[in-house]
Amino acid sequence: MCFREAVPVSPSPLDRERAHLASSRAALRAMREDVQALDISDVTANWVNAAVLERQIDERIKALADLAHTPLFFGRLDYLHAPGAEQAEGAEFEEGGAATSSQGRRRETGGSFYIGRRHVHDADGDPMVIDWRAPVSQPFYRASKKAPMDVALRRRFGYTGGELTAYEDEHLTDPDEVEQTSKLLQQEIERPRVGPMRDIVATIQPEQDEIVRSGLAGSVCVQGGPGTGKTAVGLHRVAYLLYAHRERLARTGTLVIGPNRSFLHYIEQVLPALGELEVGQATVDDLVAGRAQVRGVDDPGAALVKGDARMAEVLRRALRSHIAMPSEGVVVVRGSRRWRIASYELEEIVRELMARDMRYGAAREALPQRIAHAVLVRMERAGEAPDDRVQDAVARNAAVKAVVKAVWPAVDPAKLVLRLLSDAQFLAEHAAGLLSEDEQKAVLWAKPARSVKSAKWSAADAVLIDEAADLIERTPSLGHVVLDEAQDLSPMQYRAVGRRATTGSVTVLGDIAQGTTPWSTPSWDVALAHLGKADAVVEELTAGFRVPTDVITYASRLLPHIAPGLTPVASVRENPGAFEVREAPGGVAEVVAGVVAACREALENEGSVGLIAADARCAALGEALERAGLAFLAPGEETTTGARLTLVPASLAKGLEYDYVVLDEPAAVVDGEPDERTGLRRLYVALTRAVSGLVVVHGAGLPAALVDAA
Numbered sequence: 021m022c023f024r025e026a027v028p029v030s031p032s033p034l035d036r037e038r039a040h041l042a043s044s045r046a047a048l049r050a051m052r053e054d055v056q057a058l059d060i061s062d063v064t065a066n067w068v069n070a071a072v073l074e075r076q077i078d079e080r081i082k083a084l085a086d087l088a089h090t091p092l093f094f095g096r097l098d099y100l101h102a103p104g105a106e107q108a109e110g111a112e113f114e115e116g117g118a119a120t121s122s123q124g125r126r127r128e129t130g131g132s133f134y135i136g137r138r139h140v141h142d143a144d145g146d147p148m149v150i151d152w153r154a155p156v157s158q159p160f161y162r163a164s165k166k167a168p169m170d171v172a173l174r175r176r177f178g179y180t181g182g183e184l185t186a187y188e189d190e191h192l193t194d195p196d197e198v199e200q201t202s203k204l205l206q207q208e209i210e211r212p213r214v215g216p217m218r219d220i221v222a223t224i225q226p227e228q229d230e231i232v233r234s235g236l237a238g239s240v241c242v243q244g245g246p247g248t249g250k251t252a253v254g255l256h257r258v259a260y261l262l263y264a265h266r267e268r269l270a271r272t273g274t275l276v277i278g279p280n281r282s283f284l285h286y287i288e289q290v291l292p293a294l295g296e297l298e299v300g301q302a303t304v305d306d307l308v309a310g311r312a313q314v315r316g317v318d319d320p321g322a323a324l325v326k327g328d329a330r331m332a333e334v335l336r337r338a339l340r341s342h343i344a345m346p347s348e349g350v351v352v353v354r355g356s357r358r359w360r361i362a363s364y365e366l367e368e369i370v371r372e373l374m375a376r377d378m379r380y381g382a383a384r385e386a387l388p389q390r391i392a393h394a395v396l397v398r399m400e401r402a403g404e405a406p407d408d409r410v411q412d413a414v415a416r417n418a419a420v421k422a423v424v425k426a427v428w429p430a431v432d433p434a435k436l437v438l439r440l441l442s443d444a445q446f447l448a449e450h451a452a453g454l455l456s457e458d459e460q461k462a463v464l465w466a467k468p469a470r471s472v473k474s475a476k477w478s479a480a481d482a483v484l485i486d487e488a489a490d491l492i493e494r495t496p497s498l499g500h501v502v503l504d505e506a507q508d509l510s511p512m513q514y515r516a517v518g519r520r521a522t523t524g525s526v527t528v529l530g531d532i533a534q535g536t537t538p539w540s541t542p543s544w545d546v547a548l549a550h551l552g553k554a555d556a557v558v559e560e561l562t563a564g565f566r567v568p569t570d571v572i573t574y575a576s577r578l579l580p581h582i583a584p585g586l587t588p589v590a591s592v593r594e595n596p597g598a599f600e601v602r603e604a605p606g607g608v609a610e611v612v613a614g615v616v617a618a619c620r621e622a623l624e625n626e627g628s629v630g631l632i633a634a635d636a637r638c639a640a641l642g643e644a645l646e647r648a649g650l651a652f653l654a655p656g657e658e659t660t661t662g663a664r665l666t667l668v669p670a671s672l673a674k675g676l677e678y679d680y681v682v683l684d685e686p687a688a689v690v691d692g693e694p695d696e697r698t699g700l701r702r703l704y705v706a707l708t709r710a711v712s713g714l715v716v717v718h719g720a721g722l723p724a725a726l727v728d729a730a
């Protein structure tokens with residue numbers, strides 16, 4: 021008998037990649053088990069420390085979970101030469117930024133690096149998967165045939181239900197290989213949208229990556245048409261900054277500001293999916309919610325004036341009007357001696373404090389110390405040797421306190437605003453030369469409020485109180501603030517956001533063409549000036565990842581009317597998308613029937629369906645859907661494979677997207693707004709929510725701006 025050794029069949033590249041995936045998963049499991057096995061009983065001196073440490077460990081365990089449907093890596097880079105230590109994971113970052121056991125490790129060969137959502141290392145500390153945010157991962161997003169960044173091969177992986185099923189190679193230094201658009205990228209973009217927003221970490225585009233990775237010190241403003249990835253970029257930028265500056269941002273905090281609850285709900289999964297659990301999310305109203313209980317609504321005229329930056333000066337003047345020049349001196353009695361500071365000297369002290377760039381409250385606290393200092397000088401001149409304790413005692417002396425109370429009284433910010441809005445004379449005094457008589461009338465309450473508690477504060481009032489509070493006491497600043505849908509803020513709202521980032525930086529995201537508030541910003545320069553970030557770099561994104569070509573071309577007809585000068589979005593989707601404008605002749609009933617039929621048809625496709633309509637028409641449409649047996653959700657409720665239809669009032673459509681959109685009666689969307697430009701902008705937002713198809717149903721004539729260019 022003779023035995024022949026079986027000739028080993030060499031595994032296919034796909035098998036090898038699968039093997040790397042399997043061992044990376046095993047390594048991740050081991051990392052998790054290591055953390056789970058940590059015994060902290062020896063290292064924690066007390067129960068508070070123990071609780072803090074336990075929480076950190078729990079979070080780490082959560083972060084190390086291997087999610088079946090989230091690929092552990094999505095790309096691979098083969099370098100021509102070993103990247104230097106300066107490029108190794110975390111190397112360029114501050115200490116503790118992304119500390120891992122492999123930090124700074126230099127690889128001896130050019131080496132392959134697998135790029136994923138998080139770092140995974142083996143038992144020896146060698147990296148199995150590199151975090152997408154590490155410098156060594158950057159060429160995955162930026163390298164091109166023109167600038168290969170020392171990368172010989174870029175490989176993208178395709179997954180089906182958690183299984184690695186495909187890969188796609190680019191040999192960046194091979195002159196014979198033709199550059200092609202990635203099929204995997206196309207598939208990712210075309211994927212049906214159900215559920216909350218997903219991360220785009222596997223397919224961030226070069227121009228997006230530049231924004232994502234720009235430094236923490238600088239502020240960035242991104243102008244981009246619908247679906248150009250502004251929100252996605254902003255969220256990935258937060259994840260990047262947290263990685264690169266973890267310690268600093270853990271101390272100072274990071275916040276994402278969005279337009280409303282449904283929007284925040286829609287985006288809330290992205291950062292946790294990227295392993296970041298500690299980022300705050302809020303609306304602008306939330307920021308100032310602690311200032312007043314908002315129960316009232318302003319008419320548009322009042323809101324416009326209250327949101328105007330001139331109000332900041334009115335408030336400043338009104339606050340400073342509380343400072344009264346001393347009419348007489350002060351006498352401080354200590355033991356058998358009396359020390360007198362003349363009124364002119366007090367006045368000098370007050371004037372000096374007024375001239376300084378100090379908060380009202382800080383100056384108020386400094387005043388008794390200054391008076392005490394003047395007393396101390398007198399004492400020294402008289403041969404005494406008073407120390408600091410004497411100065412403190414004098415500052416707390418009843419006579420000094422009385423002077424401070426009379427000259428620089430404590431002011432409650434809400435009471436200050438209450439008085440401005442209730443007392444015509446007080447307002448006129450401080451708004452003189454700033455607000456016209458009509459403007460003053462517009463902000464005055466018809467029925468003055470009795471007290472801060474009973475006042476029917478509006479959202480704009482809460483911002484005014486916030487401004488006043490900041491004039492009195494500095495608002496603490498965060499490390500980084502992302503402001504999404506930024507075009508819609510009033511100047512006073514920008515100021516409220518800006519004062520929360522005075523020592524930090526901001527990422528401002530928006531689209532001038534989608535501004536739908538009466539105060540929406542005319543330009544980014546204006547907005548940035550109000551935010552106190554005039555030096556921010558303004559970037560423009562024009563490649564569209566959401567809206568199909570035919571739909572964006574139709575919607576862009578509105579651009580010359582709503583934001584002349586802006587570059588129309590160029591869709592990168594290969595699928596031209598389904599697009600249809602249907603006229604439903606007859607009356608209201610026919611249009612409603614047409615809308616219901618269009619929804620039913622849209623539901624035959626895979627993915628989410630949004631029915632967008634003028635707010636005033638939503639109730640009737642909701643009833644019609646119910647009668648037709650079509651269950652529907654409200655925006656903010658998560659779409660699932662079982663519940664895919666959402667009825668979206670046009671006022672809440674901003675920032676959201678659906679695979680198929682049925683748009684009811686465009687003219688009604690326009691008419692729902694106080695002026696035509698705002699109406700057309702609202703329509704532009706509504707027309708640009710669709711990923712795969714849009715059906716417009718109308719009975720009334722279409723707005724001329726849509727028809728004109730046809």
Ligand SMILES: Nc1ncnc2c1ncn2[C@@H]1O[C@H](COP(=O)(O)OP(=O)(O)OP(=O)(O)O)[C@@H](O)[C@H]1O
Pocket residue numbers: 208209218219220223224225228244245246247248249250251252253531534565566674675676677708
């Ligand atoms: N590089 C990318 N790869 C894949 N998908 C992307 C990419 N960039 C953006 N997208 C997708 O395109 C869609 C639109 O992105 P996003 O909502 O961030 O755009 P936006 O500019 O904020 O839009 P809007 O102005 O309407 O609020 C999202 O589904 C997002 O995941």
